[in-house]
Amino acid sequence: MHYVYIIYSNSFDRYYVGMTKDISVRLNSHNAKKVKSTKAFVPWVVKYIEEFETRIDARKREKYLKSAAGRRWRRNNMGN
Template identity: 40%
Template structure:
């Protein structure tokens, strides 16, 4: 089963959120329902970017790599590719 790195965006907050999951549809629904603490502040999250991986570990490593950059420019560059 593939695992996914994903980036979602809220226009209301003008913020991106980076995460990883094995079920993109379920996870996006959870974000929209306010289940996640960070993303509960908005209800307009849209999926902007995904990468797929063979293992949760690989998806998690990629998530951490992106988060360590602390760079909105990098995220926007990824999305624009």
């Protein structure tokens, strides 16, 4: 399985959208400052997860969530 996730940094009021095969390992990487784009904003918590059969489907959803339409979806469905 592949997962698309949205994590949130409460300290900086910031969201990050990503894709992985293992949510807990990936979250640990973010919080251990091993991900360049998120290391300045630790700590992160998982706010949303979607599961997909294929990497291709997960990647399509990740790209959507990173688009302007995806940000609108997040505001409408997650409150921010």
